[in-house]
Amino acid sequence: MNPHQPHIEIKKEITGGDFSTAGGISSELKNILQQAGLPPQFIRRVVIATYEAEMNVVIHAYRGTFSTSIYPDHVQVVLEDEGPGIPDVDLAFQEGFSTAPAHIREMGFGAGYGLSNMKKCSNQIDIQTQVGKGTKVMMTFWLDPSQVKSSVSV
Amino acid sequence: MTLREIKELLQAEILTGEELLDIEPTSICGSDLLSDVLAFTKEKSLLLTGLTNSQVIRTAEMSDLIGIVFVRGKRPDNATIELATIKKIPLLTTRLPMFESCGRLYQGGARGCSEVK
Ligand SMILES: Nc1ncnc2c1ncn2[C@@H]1O[C@H](COP(=O)(O)OP(=O)(O)OP(=O)(O)O)[C@@H](O)[C@H]1O
Numbered sequence: 001m002n003p004h005q006p007h008i009e010i011k012k013e014i015t016g017g018d019f020s021t022a023g024g025i026s027s028e029l030k031n032i033l034q035q036a037g038l039p040p041q042f043i044r045r046v047v048i049a050t051y052e053a054e055m056n057v058v059i060h061a062y063r064g065t066f067s068t069s070i071y072p073d074h075v076q077v078v079l080e081d082e083g084p085g086i087p088d089v090d091l092a093f094q095e096g097f098s099t100a101p102a103h104i105r106e107m108g109f110g111a112g113y114g115l116s117n118m119k120k121c122s123n124q125i126d127i128q129t130q131v132g133k134g135t136k137v138m139m140t141f142w143l144d145p146s147q148v149k150s151s152v153s154v
Numbered sequence: 155m156t157l158r159e160i161k162e163l164l165q166a167e168i169l170t171g172e173e174l175l176d177i178e179p180t181s182i183c184g185s186d187l188l189s190d191v192l193a194f195t196k197e198k199s200l201l202l203t204g205l206t207n208s209q210v211i212r213t214a215e216m217s218d219l220i221g222i223v224f225v226r227g228k229r230p231d232n233a234t235i236e237l238a239t240i241k242k243i244p245l246l247t248t249r250l251p252m253f254e255s256c257g258r259l260y261q262g263g264a265r266g267c268s269e270v271k
């Protein structure tokens with residue numbers, strides 16, 4: 001099998017503000033990764049990060065897409081949204097920084113830990129954002145993190 | 155300490171997952187902040203919380219938690235209980251407030267997520 005060709009590709013839509021189905025895509029991804037027989041610790045860090053990213057689109061943006069490519073040795077996830085964008089990405093990564101409104105905090109979100117946790121759980125995270133347009137979050141997860149440096153850029 | 159023993163200590167009621175109560179959590183965490191749970195709990199932990207929305211179940215699912223106790227008599231809606239049933243996450247509810255629930259479990263020998271490897 002060609003290691004540069006994804007085994008499985010998934011693309012789903014996310015609706016901003018829809019809390020009843022929020023997290024459903026990360027849940028589906030968890031099932032797929034489990035069926036693929038990947039180690040539980042690896043699956044855990046992937047789906048914690050994608051769930052945080054999925055919730056950020058639901059909470060902070062209007063709509064988005066969630067694309068996953070599963071390779072034999074790594075998983076790549078891209079979340080692209082139409083939304084307000086992030087004016088200061090470095091600030092957004094700081095633990096405790098959040099612009100989440102009161103009704104979001106009442107649900108248990110808005111502590112400002114999402115982005116830093118996504119960074120911690122993934123092997124690489126890149127964010128492209130444009131204020132007034134939207135945000136694109138790209139994360140890569142290596143099964144064997146020692147391969148990170150030798151990886152080809154995509 | 156198994157979930158069944160925890161249920162006794164907290165005089166809790168089972169909302170779903172009766173058949174899953176013989177598991178022992180590796181640690182216990184009390185929180186009303188889901189991103190704290192996602193960032194700091196260990197897998198196979200038990201969560202005590204006052205939150206009852208469906209994202210609590212999603213958080214438990216992603217973090218590989220083995221159960222949730224709702225404190226202060228809180229009770230999620232049926233759709234949320236249903237989601238937990240599907241995901242095989244046992245749910246308990248206790249009349250005790252958060253502090254007293256945590257106190258009883260700690261006194262009973264349970265430990266927190268910063269105390270276990
Ligand atoms: N997709 C996005 N679109 C617009 N703004 C975003 C997006 N993702 C994050 N942000 C901004 O970055 C801030 C920090 O995000 P982060 O995920 O760390 O925390 P949070 O979502 O506010 O709270 P938590 O994730 O702890 O529930 C957010 O409050 C928001 O201002």
Ligand SMILES: [Mg+2]
Pocket residue numbers: 052055056110113114115
């Ligand atoms: Mg967030």
